Amino acid sequence: MPVEHAVAMELSTELIQLVKKIEAIRHHSPRVHSGLEPSSYPVFFALGRGPARVSALADRVHSDVSTVSRQVSNLVSHGLAAKVSDPDDGRAQRVALTEEGEALIQRLQDGRGRWIQQLLVDWDDAKARDFTRHLHEFIGQLSVELDQARAQGADLPEFPPATRKDAS
Structure with missing residues (x-):
């Protein structure tokens, strides 16, 4: 229903x-690091999942290549990331976190975990897991919607169109 x-x-x-x-x-x-702009967090954390080409990073964070390229350049210039050869194509480069970048991600994730733990001080583990499960499902549905819009080469409508059942 x-x-x-x-x-x-x-x-x-x-x-x-x-x-x-x-x-x-x-x-x-x-500010946790002079070279890490808040707008670069999605790219920075996407690199935490492993090295990737700039185009792949742009897909991961749902952004355009030029924006991600600027953010990557900033991360590289501050020693948080480095450009490395792509093992699948020696002519191409991937971006990878440096040891400093990996340590910073760990520090940020630990800090976020402690902060969320404080926010949920009155929750039990079961309630937090239930909320996490529902949030994960919702994000998954958003991903499906975004993937469909991309596959159709169209922008999402401001308001989704009425379904057949709604139209009757």
């Missing part, structure tokens, strides 16, 4: 509030 429209609207409002709160917190967070 599909979610009622009123419930979806309430969830939408809460998700907007979540994004706004996270952005506000990010603006008040201390």
Whole structure:
């Protein structure tokens, strides 16, 4: 049975509030490294999953190649990442974290874990796991929606079109 429209609207409002709160917190967070701009975090953390070409990083973070290329150059210039030969194609380069970059990611992940742990001080593990499971499912559905839009070469509509059942 599909979610009622009123419930979806309430969830939408809460998700907007979540994004706004996270952005506000990010603006008040201390800088952890002089070479790591907050806008580069997605690329930086994507590199934590392993070396990749700039184009692959752009796909991972849902951004354009020119933006990711600038962010990579900044990470490289500050010693957090390095360009290395692609073992599959010696003419190409991949980007990989340096030891300093790997250590910084570990420090940031540990810090985030402690921060979330403090935020959820009144939750038990079961509640946190349930929330994580639902969030994972929701993110997966967003990924499917994004992949479909990319495959069709189209932008997502501002509001999804009505389904046949809604139209009747």
